[in-house]
Amino acid sequence: MPKPLQITSPRFQDGEPIPIAFTAEGEDKAPPLQWGEVPHGTRSLALVVEDPDAPDPRHPQRTWCHWLLYNIPPGTRNLPEGASRDTLPQGVREGLNDWHRAGYGGPCPPIGRHRYIYRLYALDTVLPDLGSPTRAQLLAAIQGHVLAEAQLIGTYEKTHPHVSA
Numbered sequence: 001m002p003k004p005l006q007i008t009s010p011r012f013q014d015g016e017p018i019p020i021a022f023t024a025e026g027e028d029k030a031p032p033l034q035w036g037e038v039p040h041g042t043r044s045l046a047l048v049v050e051d052p053d054a055p056d057p058r059h060p061q062r063t064w065c066h067w068l069l070y071n072i073p074p075g076t077r078n079l080p081e082g083a084s085r086d087t088l089p090q091g092v093r094e095g096l097n098d099w100h101r102a103g104y105g106g107p108c109p110p111i112g113r114h115r116y117i118y119r120l121y122a123l124d125t126v127l128p129d130l131g132s133p134t135r136a137q138l139l140a141a142i143q144g145h146v147l148a149e150a151q152l153i154g155t156y157e158k159t160h161p162h163v164s165a
Helices: 135-142
Strands: 033-035 044-054 062-072 114-123 146-156
Antiparallel strands (some): 044 062, 044 114, 114 146
């Protein structure tokens, strides 16, 4: 029986704090991510990084999107630390995060300890060029095409709460 799809980072464990380098208080660079074999029939992968605790984990009101990638080639097994448009595998497309820009935007919670969910989707299709989709548009486009899903959860709480973004 094949192993389920899994996503990990060599820089933090599932459920543990995200190192400051990968946050708005640090270098605001994407953490390295890795995964193993994908299900048979996978034609592409998609990655959605989101914070379901915005703006306050005691009273969440929305899910804040930090990064969207789609059409990751199925043979890809990792994204390097600091991955950006220039270092992503050929063919990968980026959507818009909730700062209305492409690329990774690190954790910058206004209050409290938030969860950041890195969701990897194995898809049975290569998506058409969606332009610069939002989280909702990408999730709508992958509906009915998900063969498997994996998630990695990191947490973060600002060390200097007066810093805002």
